[in-house]
Amino acid sequence: MKASPFQYHRPQTREELGALLTRLDNAKILAGGQSLMPMMNLRVIAPDHLIDINRIPELAGIRETAAGIEIGAMTRQTDVLSSETVRSRLPLLARALEHVGHIQTRARGTIGGSCCHLDPSAEQPAVSAAFDAEFIVSGPNGRHVIPASAWFEGLLQSALGEQEYLEALRFKPWANGHGYGFAEYARRHGDFAVAGGIALLEGDRDGRITRAALLSFGVESSPRRLTEAEGALLGQHVDNLDIEPVIEAARSLEAMEDAHVTAGYRRHLAGVLIGRALKEACATLERQS
């Protein structure tokens, strides 16, 4: 079983990459290949040109800037997971990455690849949406930033243009000591989740919630923020949260159905998992004294 024939290109610089994308038709970018290669081996897709970006060093790496933490699109999942910056400033991302594939796939797979492929059950796009991350994109018209709210266009469909490539993701960390929670259900550790939930919380010194992000993933075709439920948490005390409306919000989503899982079961899981994520976020929220 192998991919259909294609022309292989290996640019060494971003300029070469940009030129190739402008010139070539039916081209695909090969990052870590952990989703693209199976699709090519199974001949779900057959690009005429494969542009391998593994040898462009500027596309990988994690740096803190005034605008936030920028993670290069080609940064391998294993490097994001072991990054001290990520573990201390974006603990939710590290927590989620433990559920992304296995050591063999994290050694190759990249955060940018996952966020361009956009499997509805993928953890990294879900975390990006919870953080309102910014997607830094380059193309024929230069560089521009796409907010997470505009990045997800649908099932496996991002806002990236055909001649564009994702350069990096930018995360704005939440306050030190913020609460974070992550829960998913998968049939085998590391498999794509059937469904999952994410919660981020900030509180004041009395323990009242001042900021919240709640998200369900693997339920609809894209990760879904539960904005109304987020608003309802504000002002509540962390020790006495009314979790039921949050669970109900996740349970009311339009869930997908497939050969393995009914929509009803997915909705049930969405409720259970957002509840667990929120409880974990309450437990990890540090009290400021």
Add this chain to the structure above:
Amino acid sequence: MTERSVSFTLNGEQREAKVDPRTHLGDFLRHSLGLTGTHLGCEHGVCGACTVIVDGAPVRSCLMLAVQIEGSVVETVEGLGNPDSLSTLQQAFVTNHGLQCGFCTPGMLMTLEAYLRSTPMPTERDVRIAISGNICRCTGYEGIVQAALDVAATRADRT
């Protein structure tokens, strides 16, 4: 399609070869180089049988193109030991009945070889998570996990 030449280190030996860009690393090792120790199961990244070590990291050789190993250091099960002189990990698999049909074994060995280099003192749970991307349909994993723990314990005694 145009063949490309690749030069790389394989089990300590410098090699050069010509490859069709669409050939994945697993097929290249087996068909072009005759190294049939690497097994191909699902060829879409689920079973882990084809795991080899590239530049120190365990990777699925069915999800990497042979043309991508240019300049890299590749290790396969043939580099671990041989029938007359098994590696410590291979011997631990034998001792603990960590294999039956042997199909998943090369992938299990290469995954654990890479893992134990970076995590010399794993817990049982760590080992189970480390091999969660490798499917074995014979052993129930108990012998494999025990083999890895034995190797870790032996190495800990020595240091």
